[in-house]
Amino acid sequence: MGSTAIVVEDLTKRYGDLVAVDRVSFTVDEGEVFALLGPNGAGKTTTVEMLECLRTPTSGNAYLKGFSIRDPSSVREIKRLIGVLPQEFNAVDNLTVHENVELAAAAKGAKNVREVLEQLGLWELRKRTFSKLSGGLKRRVGIAMALVGDPEIVFLDEPTTGLDPEARRETWLYVKQLKKSGVTVVITTHYMEEAERLSDRVAIIVRGRIAVMGEVRRLVVEYGGKTKLVFEELDGRAESLLRERGYELEVAPDGRTVVKVERHQEIYEVLSALRSLSLDVYPEIRQAGLEEVFLRVIGSRLSERGELV
Ligand SMILES: Nc1ncnc2c1ncn2[C@@H]1O[C@H](COP(=O)(O)OP(=O)(O)OP(=O)(O)O)[C@@H](O)[C@H]1O
């Protein structure tokens, strides 16, 4: 790592009265995987498509390897530097896998079609017609089209939406391989596990603005909250014992009891307190993760504005 691959400065996009992207600033280091998270309509796609020179910013700027996205003479260089999997990816229906990837390669003057098809396990399937592939395979062809020409920066807009768990994990492997080979990756996703596993840093965008940004672990510590032990049913005795011992308890409307603990040790303490009442119960343990961070960040915006995000 070391040098910076992407610098985004006050990037803004308006559609009439709507500010879809509102003074967004961040940097991405070379070789870093950076995830953009946020609810539907937050402005993720608009942000990445401005970086891909597909949409023109209203104000602000961004630099990819030093090339300004607002300088028309840089656009060619930027297109050569980047690989893109759009959110609404589609290829030419009546062409084969091979022909589609060839087309993408020709557009970039790239020659490594076979290598990329082999890397993605598509070589055997190269003669299949695109329109006849399953959704997951189509997406994989999209990734192949993004990777021809050895891009230095790859943008993946929701690469695993609609994929089965195994296909999703395969995609994660490709992203990890990209990172290993020093490629910078910007990924948008609605899957928190995906962001946790792949990214060095994440930014959560809410209504066009970055609400929080940083390393996943740091965000989880800062915003994730306590570990929760969820019990299907606890009787009054158990609840008062735990309250006596100083635990924070919440009874959910569905009757489940949530006990919050800060340290791992406390999980055992809670369970042994319950055993002292001859209650042999097994809670669901929900550890704080990016999902809690996400919900908390969005929740705070929700209450702050008193309306739905
Ligand atoms: N071409 C356009 N004209 C007008 N409004 C647009 C246009 N493109 C996007 N928007 C609006 O800008 C906002 C941000 O949209 P965007 O697609 O960037 O969100 P997103 O974070 O990618 O959402 P999702 O998670 O659903 O993909 C939305 O309110 C959307 O309706």
Ligand SMILES: [Mg+2]
């Ligand atoms: Mg989007």
